Amino acid sequence: MESSDTGLMSWKLKEHPKLPKGKIVAVVVLDGWGEAPPGPYNCISAAHTPNMDSLKQRAPNRWRLLKAHGTAVGLPTDDDVGNSEVGHNALGAGRIFAQGAKLVDIALVSGKIYEGKGFKYIQQCFDTGTLHLIGLLSDGGVHSRLDQLLIFLKGASERGAKRIRVHILTDGRDVLDGTSIGFVQTLENELSELREKGVDAKIASGGGRMYVTMDRYENDWSVVKRGWDAHVLGEAPYKFTSALEAVKKMREDTNTDDQHLPPFVVVDEEGKSVGPIMDGDAVVTFNFRADRMIMIAKALEYDDFDKFERIRFPKIHYAGMLQYDGELKLPKHYLVSPPEIDRTSGEYLVHNGIRTFACSETVKFGHVTFFWNGNRSGYFNSEMEEYEEIPSDIGITFNVQPKMKAIEIAKKARDAILSRKFDQVRINLPNGDMVGHTGDIEATIVGCEAVDDAVKIVLDAIEEVAGIYVVTADHGNAEEMVKRSKKGEPLLDKNGNVQIQTSHTLQPVPITIGGSGLAPGVKFHGNLPTAGLANVASTLMNLHGFEAPSDYEPTLIEVVEE
Numbered sequence: 385m386e387s388s389d390t391g392l393m394s395w396k397l398k399e400h401p402k403l404p405k406g407k408i409v410a411v412v413v414l415d416g417w418g419e420a421p422p423g424p425y426n427c428i429s430a431a432h433t434p435n436m437d438s439l440k441q442r443a444p445n446r447w448r449l450l451k452a453h454g455t456a457v458g459l460p461t462d463d464d465v466g467n468s469e470v471g472h473n474a475l476g477a478g479r480i481f482a483q484g485a486k487l488v489d490i491a492l493v494s495g496k497i498y499e500g501k502g503f504k505y506i507q508q509c510f511d512t513g514t515l516h517l518i519g520l521l522s523d524g525g526v527h528s529r530l531d532q533l534l535i536f537l538k539g540a541s542e543r544g545a546k547r548i549r550v551h552i553l554t555d556g557r558d559v560l561d562g563t564s565i566g567f568v569q570t571l572e573n574e575l576s577e578l579r580e581k582g583v584d585a586k587i588a589s590g591g592g593r594m595y596v597t598m599d600r601y602e603n604d605w606s607v608v609k610r611g612w613d614a615h616v617l618g619e620a621p622y623k624f625t626s627a628l629e630a631v632k633k634m635r636e637d638t639n640t641d642d643q644h645l646p647p648f649v650v651v652d653e654e655g656k657s658v659g660p661i662m663d664g665d666a667v668v669t670f671n672f673r674a675d676r677m678i679m680i681a682k683a684l685e686y687d688d689f690d691k692f693e694r695i696r697f698p699k700i701h702y703a704g705m706l707q708y709d710g711e712l713k714l715p716k717h718y719l720v721s722p723p724e725i726d727r728t729s730g731e732y733l734v735h736n737g738i739r740t741f742a743c744s745e746t747v748k749f750g751h752v753t754f755f756w757n758g759n760r761s762g763y764f765n766s767e768m769e770e771y772e773e774i775p776s777d778i779g780i781t782f783n784v785q786p787k788m789k790a791i792e793i794a795k796k797a798r799d800a801i802l803s804r805k806f807d808q809v810r811i812n813l814p815n816g817d818m819v820g821h822t823g824d825i826e827a828t829i830v831g832c833e834a835v836d837d838a839v840k841i842v843l844d845a846i847e848e849v850a851g852i853y854v855v856t857a858d859h860g861n862a863e864e865m866v867k868r869s870k871k872g873e874p875l876l877d878k879n880g881n882v883q884i885q886t887s888h889t890l891q892p893v894p895i896t897i898g899g900s901g902l903a904p905g906v907k908f909h910g911n912l913p914t915a916g917l918a919n920v921a922s923t924l925m926n927l928h929g930f931e932a933p934s935d936y937e938p939t940l941i942e943v944v945e946e
């Protein structure tokens with residue numbers, strides 16, 4: 385950390401000895417765009433992407449791969465796929481922070497989770513109220529983990545929870561479609577063991593994560609309302625006497641995948657919901673990841689709330705697994721302290737006169753703002769920053785509109801670059817990820833081609849202002865659309881069809897820099913073979929003419945005499 389004469393931390397960055405200030409730098413994050421061998425399940429190699437291809441071929445010294453998964457981005461193990469939260473956190477913060485998944489693991493293993501203020505707060509309801517747990521039910525490890533839920537269920541019941549209701553959101557996005565049946569079965573087994581010990585524990589409601597509760601960035605409040613109605617009011621169009629039956633039947637009868645299952649409630653023999661949320665109950669949202677919990681957290685926490693008609697607003701003790709928004713302090717109560725992602729590159733650059741424009745469409749808007757800035761909403765300095773959100777299409781899966789708003793985002797970036805009002809123009813192009821998550825290979829190829837066209841728009845604008853571009857990605861997705869055996873063969877399901885993979889991957893991501901504003905002699909260091917996304921922030925500071933703070937991960941570039 386840099387310090388001033390007074391011993392206090394200083395925001396002032398040192399000038400870079402060789403690189404000038406004043407260049408406009410475009411930062412383009414391709415969401416879900418990893419590097420993998422070409423093949424029929426690699427939508428990026430299958431797509432016609434002349435611009436990205438030429439960036440790779442033209443300047444081998446200024447194109448390389450970065451680690452974007454596992455411990456390189458603060459996840460518990462190197463078997464953990466990357467994701468947007470940890471990826472953009474690392475890109476923006478320039479350091480690797482132990483992330484939510486890991487912090488919850490640590491708190492559960494040590495038992496500290498039960499000693500904190502958050503647990504004591506919910507525990508006050510255990511004698512007379514019900515403990516409700518709402519979250520994503522899978523072992524995907526992106527938003528939540530089933531093993532953590534099971535440990536917590538046991539821990540809470542040993543500490544006095546007598547009546548427990550779980551509200552499940554089925555996945556099929558971070559894990560294979562269809563696996564929700566197995567996850568529900570595992571949870572049911574655990575709940576039945578708790579019942580044998582005298583705890584009244586049941587699944588009460590649920591639905592598919594993309595259709596119920598887990599919307600983000602206020603894209604579509606009707607998603608959260610469906611969750612509210614099912615979890616809180618105990619009302620849903622589908623009623624079953626067990627969650628297992630619910631998931632199995634709804635998959636067949638409505639022909640929807642795990643991600644998009646309709647909302648359901650579990651009812652008793654009289655058809656009455658087994659677990660609405662009532663006055664005096666405790667509620668925990670057990671996802672550690674922030675973006676898709678913030679909307680439901682607002683609905684559960686805020687007295688003043690006008691996003692939808694709540695009908696009934698129970699007086700509850702609500703805690704998040706983590707605090708999801710550091711600026712809004714939302715929720716007020718939480719079980720595990722979030723990573724303290726401080727002194728991000730965005731905050732430094734604002735203090736050093738860099739004016740920033742950031743843009744994406746709604747579904748990725750918070751990635752280049754909120755996540756980039758360390759899970760902090762709002763501006764550091766509204767006079768120096770402008771964030772623009774292009775409304776995403778709602779109510780569709782993105783294989784229907786695979787081009788999404790890529791071109792519109794790129795045009796906003798182009799206008800911001802040509803206006804010369806900004807020093808950094810930062811965008812996220814969502815297609816590789818959002819279309820990749822649908823598992824639709826043809827549509828994903830179309831999406832990747834739109835990304836390539838969008839990159840060209842930004843690069844052309846950078847050329848006009850003699851600026852610099854940095855094109856990179858946050859994690860893999862579209863480059864690997866099939867589940868493989870250990871030997872690398874595509875796996876088949878029981879009907880002999882290949883198992884389509886909708887999730888992120890373990891693959892590295894490319895980064896490339898260039899533009900006529902780049903000082904001659906700038907190239908990637910040869911001595912950082914294991915660099916990852918956290919090395920990008922220092923690099924960007926250099927390109928703006930500054931040295932990075934000493935505790936940032938080292939820069940990727942060096943300047944050689946030509």
Ligand SMILES: O=C(O)[C@@H](CO)OP(=O)(O)O
Pocket residue numbers: 415416466467468469526527557558676817
């Ligand atoms: O859609 C999401 O929530 C995640 C996958 O669970 O994707 P990303 O990390 O790219 O936002």
Ligand SMILES: [Mn+2]
Pocket residue numbers: 415416467468469471817858859
């Ligand atoms: Mn992403």
Ligand SMILES: [Mn+2]
Pocket residue numbers: 416468817818821861888
């Ligand atoms: Mn994704």
